[in-house]
Amino acid sequence: MSSTPPPLLIGCGAGFSGDRWDAAVPVVRTLLARGGPAVLMFETLAERTLALAQLQRRQNPAAGFEPTLERFIRPVLADCVRHGIPIVGNFGAANPRGAAACLQALAAELGLGALRVGVVEGDDVLAQMNPDQLAQVRGPRSDAPVSANAYLGAQGIAACLRAGAQVVVTGRVADPALALGPLLAHFGWADDDWDRLAAGTIAGHLLECGAQVCGGYFADPGLKDVPDLAHVGFPVLEVQADGRFVVGKAEATGGCVDERTVKEQLLYEIHDPAAYLTPDVVADLSEVTLQTLGPDRVLVSGVRGHARPDTLKTTACFEGGWLAEGEISYAGPNAVARARLAAQVVRSRLAELAPGLQPVRCDLIGVASLFADDAGTWAADQYGLEPAGLMQDVRLRVAARASQRSEAELLTREVLALYTCGPAGGGGVRSAITPRLASESWFVPRAWIKETWSLL
Amino acid sequence: MTQSAPIATTPAPHAMTPDTATVPLARLAHGRTGDKGNTSSISVIAYEAQHWPLLVEQVTEARVAELFASRRPTRVTRYLLPRLQAMNFVLHDILEGGVNDALNLDAHGKSLSGLLLTLPVLTPTVAHSVSLPAPQGGRRPAWGGPAPA
Numbered sequence: 223m224s225s226t227p228p229p230l231l232i233g234c235g236a237g238f239s240g241d242r243w244d245a246a247v248p249v250v251r252t253l254l255a256r257g258g259p260a261v262l263m264f265e266t267l268a269e270r271t272l273a274l275a276q277l278q279r280r281q282n283p284a285a286g287f288e289p290t291l292e293r294f295i296r297p298v299l300a301d302c303v304r305h306g307i308p309i310v311g312n313f314g315a316a317n318p319r320g321a322a323a324c325l326q327a328l329a330a331e332l333g334l335g336a337l338r339v340g341v342v343e344g345d346d347v348l349a350q351m352n353p354d355q356l357a358q359v360r361g362p363r364s365d366a367p368v369s370a371n372a373y374l375g376a377q378g379i380a381a382c383l384r385a386g387a388q389v390v391v392t393g394r395v396a397d398p399a400l401a402l403g404p405l406l407a408h409f410g411w412a413d414d415d416w417d418r419l420a421a422g423t424i425a426g427h428l429l430e431c432g433a434q435v436c437g438g439y440f441a442d443p444g445l446k447d448v449p450d451l452a453h454v455g456f457p458v459l460e461v462q463a464d465g466r467f468v469v470g471k472a473e474a475t476g477g478c479v480d481e482r483t484v485k486e487q488l489l490y491e492i493h494d495p496a497a498y499l500t501p502d503v504v505a506d507l508s509e510v511t512l513q514t515l516g517p518d519r520v521l522v523s524g525v526r527g528h529a530r531p532d533t534l535k536t537t538a539c540f541e542g543g544w545l546a547e548g549e550i551s552y553a554g555p556n557a558v559a560r561a562r563l564a565a566q567v568v569r570s571r572l573a574e575l576a577p578g579l580q581p582v583r584c585d586l587i588g589v590a591s592l593f594a595d596d597a598g599t600w601a602a603d604q605y606g607l608e609p610a611g612l613m614q615d616v617r618l619r620v621a622a623r624a625s626q627r628s629e630a631e632l633l634t635r636e637v638l639a640l641y642t643c644g645p646a647g648g649g650g651v652r653s654a655i656t657p658r659l660a661s662e663s664w665f666v667p668r669a670w671i672k673e674t675w676s677l678l
Numbered sequence: 679m680t681q682s683a684p685i686a687t688t689p690a691p692h693a694m695t696p697d698t699a700t701v702p703l704a705r706l707a708h709g710r711t712g713d714k715g716n717t718s719s720i721s722v723i724a725y726e727a728q729h730w731p732l733l734v735e736q737v738t739e740a741r742v743a744e745l746f747a748s749r750r751p752t753r754v755t756r757y758l759l760p761r762l763q764a765m766n767f768v769l770h771d772i773l774e775g776g777v778n779d780a781l782n783l784d785a786h787g788k789s790l791s792g793l794l795l796t797l798p799v800l801t802p803t804v805a806h807s808v809s810l811p812a813p814q815g816g817r818r819p820a821w822g823g824p825a826p827a
Contacts, residue, residue, distance in 0.1 A: 270778060439710065446708055482708060482723065485764050489721035491712030493768045495757050511761055524761075542778055583781040592789040595748050596774055596781050621781040661778050663715060 226463045230408045231260040232401050232425065233458045233472070236294055236311075237432025239266040243293040245432065245456045248472035250298045252458050254305055255473065261404040262302060264294060264311035265397050265430045272394055273539030273659045275315035276369040286317035287391075291324055296332075299325075303334045303388055310379055310400050314391040316369065318343060321391045322678050337389060340382025344673040345371040345394040347536055347666055355670055361662035363540055368659065370538035372666055375501035375530075376422075377413075378675040379403025385677050394537070396500045398426025401459070409463050420505035420527025421465030423498075427505075428469055428487050428522070432456050435469060435487040437477035450476025466523040468515060479518040488522075497528075499535070504528040533665035542660035543623055546579075546630035548637025548653040549587075551617045552645065560645035561586055561618045567644055568620050568636050576632045579622040587617035617650075623658070630655045699803050704795035707733060711791040716776040717768060718787045720794050724763040729801075733765065734758065736799050742767055745797055746790075749774075767794065 233253050235246030246262060253260040266288045279286025288294070291313050302309055314321040322339040329337035344350070348370045351359070360367075371394035380403045382390045390403070405411065405422040428435045435457050437448035448454070455475025461467040471479050488507065492498050495507040506526040513521040548568075552560045565584040572579050584598065585591035620637055624630035634653035641648060706729045709721045722737055724730045743754040749772035757766040773787045774780040780787075 442708070445704065482725075485723045485762050486708065486710040486721060488762070489712075489719070489723075489759075489764060489766050490710055491714060491719060492766065493714070493717070493719055493757075494755075495759055495766055507759065509761065510759075539778075545781070581781070585783065587783075592782065592784045593793050594782070595750075597748075619783065621783075623779075623781065659778050661715070661776075 227409055228258050229460045229462050230405060231256060231258060231458060231460055232404060232429060233260065233262050234265070234429040234432050234456050235262055235298065236264040236266050237430060237434060237456075238268055239271055239288060239290070241266070241432055243290065244297060246294065246298045248475050249456050249458060250301050250307065251474075252472045253307055254301065256458075259408060260307045261401075262298065262307055262309045263400040263404075263426075263429060264309070264313055265400055265432070266294070267312040267315055267394065267397075269537055269661065270539065270659050272315055272371050272537070273369045273661075275317070276539075279316045279320075284317075284320055287315045287321035287324065288313035291321055292328055295325060296328060299328060300332050300334060303329065303337070308383055308388055308390065308404065310383075310390045310392075310404060312392045312395055312397070312400060314341065314393045316346075316393065318391045318393050319678070322389075325389055325391070326678070338387050339678045340379075340385065340387030340390040340675060341678055342374065342378035342382065342390065342392040342395065342673065342675045344378070344671060345374050345392075347372050347664075347671060350672060351666070351670055355666075359536070359664040359666050360538065361664065363660070363662060365540055367538040367540050370536055370664065372534040372536040372671050373501050374534070374671075374673050375399050376402035376406055377502075378673050380406035381675045382677065383407035387677055396423075396502065397430035398423040398500060399502060401426030401429050402502055405461055414529070416503055416527030416529060417525065418465040418527070419503035421467065421525040422461065423500050423503055423505050423527075424488070424507070424510075424522070424525045425459050425461050425467045427490075427492075427498075428484065429457050429459055431487060431490065433477060434490065435483055436471040436475075436479050437483055440483055440486060446482065448476070448478055452476060465525065466521065469520045469522060470518050479520055481512045481514060481520055484512055484520045484522065499531055501530065501534055503530050533667055534671055536664040536666050538662045538664055540660045540662070542658035543625045544627055544630040545621065545656045545658050546624050546633040546653075547619065547621045547656075548634045549617055549619045549651065550637055550640050550644070550648045551615070551650045552648055553615045554647065555614065557614050557616050558586065558589060560647065561616045563645045564618050564640050564648060565620065567640065568633075571636045572622070572633060575636070576624075576629055578629060579624055579633060581622065582633070583619075583621045585619040585621075587619055589613050589616055591619065627655060697803055698800050700798045700800050702795060703733075703737060703797040703799050706799060706801065707737075707795070709791040709795060711786075711788050713773060713776060713786045713788070716773045716779075717770050718772050718790055720767045720769070720791050722765050722767065722794065727763050730760070730763040732799065732801065733763075737765065737797060739767075741797060742769070742794065745793065746772055
């Protein structure tokens with residue numbers, strides 16, 4: 223047996239909670255076909271998802287983990303268990319033990335016997351800080367947070383895997399830790415081997431959004447064509463002991479991996495590329511180079527690392543009132559003028575009925591919406607009346623924040639009333655009232671947070 | 679290098695000669711938007727290494743700040759990655775509170791790379807004819823930029 227461990231294959235089965243339930247199937251098939259040590263990761267926990275999960279758990283103590291966990295795992299659990307491919311996911315959200323119980327029940331149902339599930343906890347900082355500490359780290363808001371969870375690093379995941387976990391469930395961890403944890407367990411990289419920790423972190427960063435490194439969120443017809451986007455494959459990375467890795471994707475799938483897709487995902491949601499802060503390491507992309515090894519194979523090397531930060535980033539969420547939205551369409555000659563008149567009608571009515579609903583945002587979908595600001599400045603500057611006057615199929619969208627649901631209903635009622643009280647020919651009213659969460663970022667000293675892991 | 683608000687107006691390179699053409703940045707580069715809180719990060723990646731110096735010269739903090747002026751960025755920072763022929767723009771406080779607070783349909787600002795890629799860029803027509811991908815079907819580019827010379 224050689225002293226250097228063989229490369230580790232890491233596949234990704236989901237890049238967010240809303241991702242495709244069947245995406246992991248070709249990934250696992252590829253891991254099995256390629257042979258050798260392999261891991262499957264799932265990233266399903268967005269910035270706000272954890273606060274929503276916390277609210278669900280308050281209503282039902284058995285809930286609060288990824289609501290569709292079973293749909294993600296059922297298609298691949300038997301293959302992974304039988305072939306020794308650990309699954310690592312942050313699908314525990316606000317209730318990792320609840321997720322573990324769900325997975326153990328699924329394994330029993332599938333005849334897989336007792337499933338060894340590792341659970342990483344300690345991200346919930348509200349349970350760990352005293353009032354003085356809380357006062358030191360919190361931001362300008364004074365109300366009670368719904369949730370406050372620190373981004374934990376990769377050590378807990380690695381410990382669970384070393385102890386023989388077949389599945390590792392976490393709550394909030396840094397997304398790249400879902401890959402770095404297995405790499406630490408596999409290669410035994412030292413806790414201060416900054417270059418390798420950074421390389422593993424960047425491997426995780428490329429994996430964590432699923433198809434986004436394989437042609438998803440990328441295709442632009444005529445400029446960036448992607449083959450068979452409907453069946454876009456999810457990524458499979460081959461990481462070597464020295465930290466260099468090859469980005470590839472599941473076999474017999476659509477999509478593509480090339481230097482363009484890797485560059486886009488490399489920089490995605492990164493601010494200073496020389497200082498990407500994570501709980502495990504500060505990664506530096508300044509010297510990264512890419513090399514195409516073949517179709518859908520890109521070698522990434524040159525990632526550097528620096529000592530990890532002293533504090534853990536923590537996202538605190540607060541109840542944030544309601545978002546009220548209403549839409550109606552106008553078509554045919556003079557459609558834009560009628561949509562603008564409808565916007566004026568709603569604005570006037572709401573100013574009288576609900577003066578607290580400010581600002582009231584109006585978009586003309588098809589003329590100007592996404593690029594516009596709440597005040598509509600961009601739309602006025604860009605289009606004026608001339609080109610917009612030619613549009614014959616536009617949709618008015620009215621939106622406002624409300625502190626009370628009853629206030630939000632006033633907006634949706636006024637848009638609905640445009641049917642009979644508004645301009646000619648309005649059709650297709652739809653409306654939505656959505657509860658919102660506000661958030662703050664806190665930076666909590668590591669010593670105040672105790673990360674724990676256990677095998678269930 | 680950091681551009682602070684209020685944003686100064688910088689003239690776009692409109693001067694055209696027979697040897698140059700103004701094209702939208704989308705013809706020379708691609709990009710992707712990410713968000714963290716109220717801050718947007720947008721990458722700009724050259725399709726061809728030969729266009730990298732031109733992008734460094736023309737896709738500046740000042741011009742990007744001007745393009746996004748209606749979003750009132752408090753700070754616009756550009757980071758260069760010459761080995762990847764890529765740059766990363768970080769635009770602070772442009773998401774009207776971000777995904778938890780914005781009234782915009784696209785509360786993440788995911789579409790904003792589409793705005794950055796409308797930036798007019800002055801190119802030598804030789805480079806333009808040799809290496810730029812042609813718009814499909816002879817139509818005007820879908821992003822509404824100037825028709826090819």
